[in-house]
Amino acid sequence: MKRIHSYILAAALALSTSACKEDWLERQPPNIILENQVWNDVTLITGLLANYYDRLPAHSQPDIGWQEYAAYDEATWSGNDDARNNIISYPFDRWRLWDYGLIRDINLALENIQTYGTTLTAPQKTQFSAELRFLRAYQYFELVKRMGGVPLVTQQLIYDFSGDPSPLQQPRAKEEAVYDFIASELDAIKNDLGNTGSNTRANKFTAMALKSRAMLYAASIAKYNNLMAAPITLPGGEVGIPASRANEYYTKALEASKEIINSGSYSLYRANPNLGENFFDAITKKINNQEVIMAKDFLTAKDKRHSFSYDNIARNIREDNLSSSNVTPALNLVEAYEYLDGSSGELKNRTADDKDFIYYNNLSDIFANKDARLYGTVIYPGTSFKGAEVQIQAGVMVWNGSTYQTIESNTLGAVHTDGRLLTGSSGPQRSQTEVSNTGFYLRKYIDPTPLSSTRGIRSDLWWVRFRLGEILLNASEAALELGQTADALTYVNRLRERAGFPANSLKTLTIQRLQNERRVELAFEDHRVWDLKRWRIAHEIWNGSPSNPNTTMYALYPYRVIRPGDPARDGKYVFVKMVAPRFRAPRLFQLGNYYSSIDQTVINNNPKIVRNPFH
Amino acid sequence: MNVRIFPFIMLAVSSFLVACEKDNYEPPKSTLSGRVIYQDQPVGVRTNGVQLELWQRGYQLFTKIPVYVAQDGSFSASLFDGDYKLVRLRGNGPWVDNTDTIPVQVRGSVTVDVPVQPYYALRNQTFQRNTTNLTATCKVDPVSTTRAIERVTLYVGTTQFVDANNNAGNINLTGTALADLTKNLTFNYTLPAAIANRTPLYVRIGVKTVGIAELLYTPVQKI
Numbered sequence: 001m002k003r004i005h006s007y008i009l010a011a012a013l014a015l016s017t018s019a020c021k022e023d024w025l026e027r028q029p030p031n032i033i034l035e036n037q038v039w040n041d042v043t044l045i046t047g048l049l050a051n052y053y054d055r056l057p058a059h060s061q062p063d064i065g066w067q068e069y070a071a072y073d074e075a076t077w078s079g080n081d082d083a084r085n086n087i088i089s090y091p092f093d094r095w096r097l098w099d100y101g102l103i104r105d106i107n108l109a110l111e112n113i114q115t116y117g118t119t120l121t122a123p124q125k126t127q128f129s130a131e132l133r134f135l136r137a138y139q140y141f142e143l144v145k146r147m148g149g150v151p152l153v154t155q156q157l158i159y160d161f162s163g164d165p166s167p168l169q170q171p172r173a174k175e176e177a178v179y180d181f182i183a184s185e186l187d188a189i190k191n192d193l194g195n196t197g198s199n200t201r202a203n204k205f206t207a208m209a210l211k212s213r214a215m216l217y218a219a220s221i222a223k224y225n226n227l228m229a230a231p232i233t234l235p236g237g238e239v240g241i242p243a244s245r246a247n248e249y250y251t252k253a254l255e256a257s258k259e260i261i262n263s264g265s266y267s268l269y270r271a272n273p274n275l276g277e278n279f280f281d282a283i284t285k286k287i288n289n290q291e292v293i294m295a296k297d298f299l300t301a302k303d304k305r306h307s308f309s310y311d312n313i314a315r316n317i318r319e320d321n322l323s324s325s326n327v328t329p330a331l332n333l334v335e336a337y338e339y340l341d342g343s344s345g346e347l348k349n350r351t352a353d354d355k356d357f358i359y360y361n362n363l364s365d366i367f368a369n370k371d372a373r374l375y376g377t378v379i380y381p382g383t384s385f386k387g388a389e390v391q392i393q394a395g396v397m398v399w400n401g402s403t404y405q406t407i408e409s410n411t412l413g414a415v416h417t418d419g420r421l422l423t424g425s426s427g428p429q430r431s432q433t434e435v436s437n438t439g440f441y442l443r444k445y446i447d448p449t450p451l452s453s454t455r456g457i458r459s460d461l462w463w464v465r466f467r468l469g470e471i472l473l474n475a476s477e478a479a480l481e482l483g484q485t486a487d488a489l490t491y492v493n494r495l496r497e498r499a500g501f502p503a504n505s506l507k508t509l510t511i512q513r514l515q516n517e518r519r520v521e522l523a524f525e526d527h528r529v530w531d532l533k534r535w536r537i538a539h540e541i542w543n544g545s546p547s548n549p550n551t552t553m554y555a556l557y558p559y560r561v562i563r564p565g566d567p568a569r570d571g572k573y574v575f576v577k578m579v580a581p582r583f584r585a586p587r588l589f590q591l592g593n594y595y596s597s598i599d600q601t602v603i604n605n606n607p608k609i610v611r612n613p614f615h
Numbered sequence: 616m617n618v619r620i621f622p623f624i625m626l627a628v629s630s631f632l633v634a635c636e637k638d639n640y641e642p643p644k645s646t647l648s649g650r651v652i653y654q655d656q657p658v659g660v661r662t663n664g665v666q667l668e669l670w671q672r673g674y675q676l677f678t679k680i681p682v683y684v685a686q687d688g689s690f691s692a693s694l695f696d697g698d699y700k701l702v703r704l705r706g707n708g709p710w711v712d713n714t715d716t717i718p719v720q721v722r723g724s725v726t727v728d729v730p731v732q733p734y735y736a737l738r739n740q741t742f743q744r745n746t747t748n749l750t751a752t753c754k755v756d757p758v759s760t761t762r763a764i765e766r767v768t769l770y771v772g773t774t775q776f777v778d779a780n781n782n783a784g785n786i787n788l789t790g791t792a793l794a795d796l797t798k799n800l801t802f803n804y805t806l807p808a809a810i811a812n813r814t815p816l817y818v819r820i821g822v823k824t825v826g827i828a829e830l831l832y833t834p835v836q837k838i
Contacts, residue, residue: 088663230762230826539828544780588780591706591828600678614706614828 039116045128048109052135053201053296055102057142059095060526061296061463062308062445069327072529073542073587076553076580078437079311079326085553086584089544092597092615095146095529099139100153106136107156130192134202134210137185141214144178145530148239148595148612152181171608174237176245179218183252186211197265199292200462205265206294209466211256212474217534219249223481224536232536232594232613239595239612250478257475261491266290266468268498275500276375280443282469282498283376283525284461291468298460305460309453314379314390314441315412315434316425320454322434325426329378329440329523331554331577337374337520340500345370347556349575357574363392363558366575372500377523379441381558386448391424392439394557397574399566406559418562428557430581437582438555444524469495469521477514485509492517511535533594544588551586552579590614647682647699647719648691649727651708653736653758657688658710659819659832661778665708667729669719670700684708686778687834694721701727709733709824709831711759733831734759734824739799740833742818747811751802753820753833755793764793765823768830769802773810777819777835783810 038044060068070077070084077084110132117125136154143150151170159168173181186207195203218241225231226243233240241249260266269282269291282291298304310318311326318324331347338345347366348358360366364382367374379385381392395408396416407416412435413425427435447459476491488509495517496505506513518531532538541550555578563570592614603609647669650657667690669680682701684690701717703710710731719727740753751769766789770782779785786804793800802820810816815837821830 228826229765545785546780546782547785586780591826604677615704 035112036116036118039113040119042120042124045113049128049131049135049201052102052106052109052132055099056135056138056296056465057097057099058463058465058526059529062459062461063296063298063306063463066308066311066327069524073330073550073553074333074523074528075327075329075442076438076555076583077326078328078433078435078582079323080433082582082584085580085582087587088585089588089590090593092590092592093599094593094596096596096599097143097146098150098599098602099143102139103136103153104156106132106139107154110136111156126192127194130189131195131202133185133189134193134207137182137207138210140178141182141210141217144175144182145217145533146596147598148234149173149175149178149237151609152178169606169608172236172238172610175221175239176218176237176241179214179241179249182214183211186214199289199295200297202294205260205263206466208256208259209293209471212253212260212471213466215249215253215256216474216478217530219246219253219478219481220534221536222246222249224534228536232591234610234613236610238610247482250481254475254478254482254484257471257478260293260468260471261475266293266471268468268472268494270498275372275498279373279376279499283444283464283467284447286462292462292464293466293468293471295462295464297462300457300460305458307455307458308445308461309447309459310455312442313446313453314385314426315436316391317386317388318453319451322455324453325434325436325441327442327524328436328438329442330438330580331440331556332550333519333523334374334378334380334440334556336516337371338516340369340371340502342501342505347575347577349556349577357561359561359569359572359574361572363573365573371520373520375443377442377444377520379443381439381556385441385443385446386450390426390441391421392426392428392436392441392558393421393424393560393573394428394439394576395423395559397559397561399561399563399569404561416562421560428555438553438580439557442524464525470525470527473514473518473521476509476517477511480509480511480514488514495521532589536594538589538593539591542587542589544586546586548586551588553583554578555580643693643695645694645696645721646691646724647694647721647727648689648724649729651684651688651690651729651731653710653731653733657834658708658731658733659688659834660684660686660708661780661829661832662686662776664778664780664829666704668702668704669694670702671697672700686776686832696722701729703729703731706827707829709822709827709829711761732759734762734827735764735822735831737820737822737831737833740820740836742836742838744816744838747806749802749804749806749816749818749838751804751818751820752799754799755796755822757796762827763825764796765789765825767793767800767820767822769804770819770821770832771804771806771810772817772819773813775817775835775837777817778832779821779830783807 060066069075071087110129113125113128149172152173153170157168190204190207193203193207195201222241222243223246225240231240267290269289270278272278272281298306310320311323313324315325335345335347351358362382367380379390383390395406397404397406409423412423412427414422416422428437428439429435445461447461451457452459472491472495476488479488489506493504493506497503532541544551557576559574561569561572561574595612597612597615598609663683665684667682669682682690682692699719699721701719703713705712705714710733736756736758738754738756743750755767766787768785768787770777771784772782784807786802788800817835817837819832819835821832823830
């Protein structure tokens with residue numbers, strides 16, 4: 001019996017060794033995809049591109065960094081901590097980005113598609129290479145706008161193990177050289193990109209949209225940096241662009257914008273006759289939207305989704321039992337929206353002699369005849385979302401014969417002794433968290449789909465990287481700076497007309513006017529801080545001074561008046577402006593914030609890297 | 616059974632304690648302190664604004680230790696004994712760039728004065744309060760005229776921390792008021808209603824140089 005066992009064992013062993021010799025060790029690994037498999041398979045290449053698109057950085061977008069919307073002058077933070085209401089000063093590394101991982105992956109892909117892509121057709125290779133170069137240009141733009149000139153690495157760097165890494169250590173390029181690189185790359189690839197009609201993958205017009213934005217940034221740095229009393233520069237030009245190049249960059253920005261505007265492929269979204277809802281739809285509607293040039297898309301069915309709605313939906317219409325109401329727009333932004341007659345957007349809550357309140361019949365009346373973009377961006381008192389009223393009322397004011405006594409409740413939705421509402425079910429509240437602290441809620445990018453604000457379902461609204469609205473503003477600014485004021489007015493007035501202003505509402509144009517136009521049109525789209533930086537006014541607007549109204553975030557608290565015997569006032573609504581109660585430190589942007597600091601480990605590894613000014 | 620497990624638990628717990636003692640470093644005990652001075656007088660700055668940096672070579676981790684300067688121009692840091700290099704960060708304080716390194720040997724307590732050359736210095740400041748009016752005078756002394764003067768500001772605060780970012784009221788002198796710096800500057804300031812009746816108040820004058828973010832201040836004075 002034992003013998004039989006050993007025979008069987010021996011036979012089995014022999015069999016297994018012979019199998020090894022044949023093909024056992026020659027199998028394809030089941031968990032590794034080889035280069036020559038990837039670069040000959042269109043589906044795999046597309047998958048890889050999806051990964052690169054996903055890794056494109058943004059400072060604040062609905063899936064990453066959205067909290068920072070509350071760190072500037074668009075909103076305050078009404079969530080569970082005070083960090084963004086109490087930024088003593090912006091740290092010098094706040095916008096730091098040094099992601100050469102993505103650059104390397106793209107450089108590697110560009111080389112490998114040529115080496116390994118044997119069965120791809122030449123047009124396929126050209127198109128994929130063009131798309132990869134678009135992504136690399138995008139990444140370099142994100143690097144240069146944060147750090148100034150960065151090393152321009154366009155091919156794989158390979159270490160030769162000689163013990164001397166200095167051939168790999170590249171110095172920083174000039175700031176203008178990086179912008180020139182972006183422009184020349186985009187021009188070179190724009191006709192090879194294909195993807196016509198796509199608004200999630202790059203096509204010719206996406207490349208021009210990126211060029212329009214990048215050239216506008218370069219132009220305004222060239223102009224406004226040199227208008228500063230002491231321009232921010234480095235001796236090697238790593239930071240700072242000569243003023244002589246401003247016109248050239250503005251011209252390039254205008255040409256790129258015109259290519260999109262005149263193509264006829266894009267138009268402002270105007271499907272909804274309700275102008276406020278229309279502006280909301282223009283950014284959030286994914287179907288039949290001719291305005292969006294490129295977006296980062298999400299899809300619940302594929303589990304690609306984000307929690308932006310869960311975290312930021314108005315309190316009384318939230319569908320989950322936690323979070324909500326984190327980023328709440330400030331009165332500063334609300335007042336930046338003008339009245340439709342062209343007058344300043346300052347809300348009229350007191351009589352001209354400041355002796356009494358102005359009494360309104362309805363909560364929303366104080367916002368009547370405002371720029372429709374306000375409705376599309378902000379939920380203000382007296383408006384609805386998802387078909388339900390967002391109940392915003394701070395309390396009541398009771399007349400005691402000589403003055404008003406203010407009564408507020410800590411219970412949301414509390415009823416006053418007269419049987420009517422005391423404090424709205426959406427606040428505002430002075431100290432409670434997860435309720436608006438400012439009296440406003442966010443509408444832009446909040447998903448109106450049922451259950452999209454629950455943690456289980458979440459939202460798949462997309463995030464717009466480029467849309468025609470921005471391109472029109474880019475064109476208008478570039479034309480204005482080039483002295484083509486008539487064209488500049490045409491572009492900006494088209495955008496204002498969509499927001500409810502009459503045709504040709506602006507007759508004259510200044511850069512300050514355009515700055516405000518950008519602020520209200522592109523609020524919560526990751527533009528504000530970058531715009532203020534390139535105009536070199538961030539350190540003046542956010543100078544940290546407590547007496548500067550721009551540095552402090554304000555709130556608007558609505559109250560119902562109880563004044564029996566005075567029918568002109570009883571039951572009406574009044575509004576109180578105040579510093580947002582949870583807001584602590586005035587915004588302070590220092591000169592050293594214009595360019596972020598470079599990590600010391602980067603400098604230790606590559607001594608050729610020079611530091612940015614002031615750090 | 617319970618009795619038998621107990622020693623093992625004790626052993627496990629005690630091994631944690633032993634490990635803790637072995638792993639941790641002693642906290643740094645030596646201190647470096649000093650002042651930023653011009654002509655042997657400390658230079659007043661904004662609280663939490665200006666920093667000096669300390670570097671120490673010879674270790675794998677090479678990264679700076681920021682040392683913030685207090686508003687009276689003093690600074691201090693707790694350090695391990697060793698040889699450090701103290702650097703005045705470019706463009707950071709209200710003084711002319713000087714990147715000369717100051718070597719510092721820390722053995723126990725060390726005091727180091729960091730000399731700087733401001734663009735403009737302030738002298739002979741006086742403050743007079745007449746209930747709701749404040750009168751102040753000072754003399755601006757141009758030290759290095761490589762950069763123009765932007766403004767001179769009187770700051771009033773309700774706490775002892777007074778600067779451009781912490782104040783309850785301020786008044787500027789700019790433009791032609793600063794044309795002739797050989798004369799004394801005079802501020803006449805009507806206190807804002809919110810602080811008009813408060814005592815004490817704290818006052819300070821700051822001078823701003825073009826292109827330099829930080830101001831140079833006089834010492835805080837209580838009035």
